[in-house]
Amino acid sequence: MTDLKNGPGPDAVFAAKLAEGVFEIQKCGGCGAYIFHPRVICPTCGSANLGWITPTGHGTVYARTIVRRKPERGGDYNVVLVDLxxxxxxxxxxxxxxxEEIVAGLKVTAAIGEGADGEPAVVFRPEGGAL
Structure with a gap:
């Protein structure tokens, strides 16, 4: 549960967990809704009784785009929306x-990788794929 008066905010808690190699999302103790992006109150029922749980990590690509960049600027990269x-x-x-092989409906699994800023980030890998 998030301490609304004295503890770090939910974004800071999420980032600290990733830095420790742990991927968790919130779950409401009031209505049972799963929540991401981290929040202070449940967007479904308004409860502040939010806890952290480890999701299965399994999901499905909902949509993707490819950002085109020149090779000297790091080359192309993908941005996806994944439904856990x-x-x-x-x-x-x-x-x-x-x-080009990333399509809507692709089954993926979460992992902790490195974000563009060098900080830990949740990334996905194709299910059954090795990295």
Missing amino acids: DEGVRMMSRVDGIAN
Whole structure:
């Protein structure tokens, strides 16, 4: 549960967990809704009784785009929306597969990788794919 008066905000808690190698999302103790992006109150019922749980990490690509960049600027990269099995949608990227092979409906699994800023981030890999 988030301490609204003295504790760090939910975004800071999420980032600290990722830095420890732990991927968790919130779950409401009032209505049972899964929540992502981290919040202070449940967007479904308004309860502040939010806890952290480890999701299955399994999801499905909802949509993807490819950002085109010159090779000297790092080359192309993908941006995806992934629907986790828990029902929340995350923006991330898929590693371990060519950008053009990423399609809506692709089954993926979450992992902790490195974001563009060098900080830990949730990334996805194709299910059954090795990285």
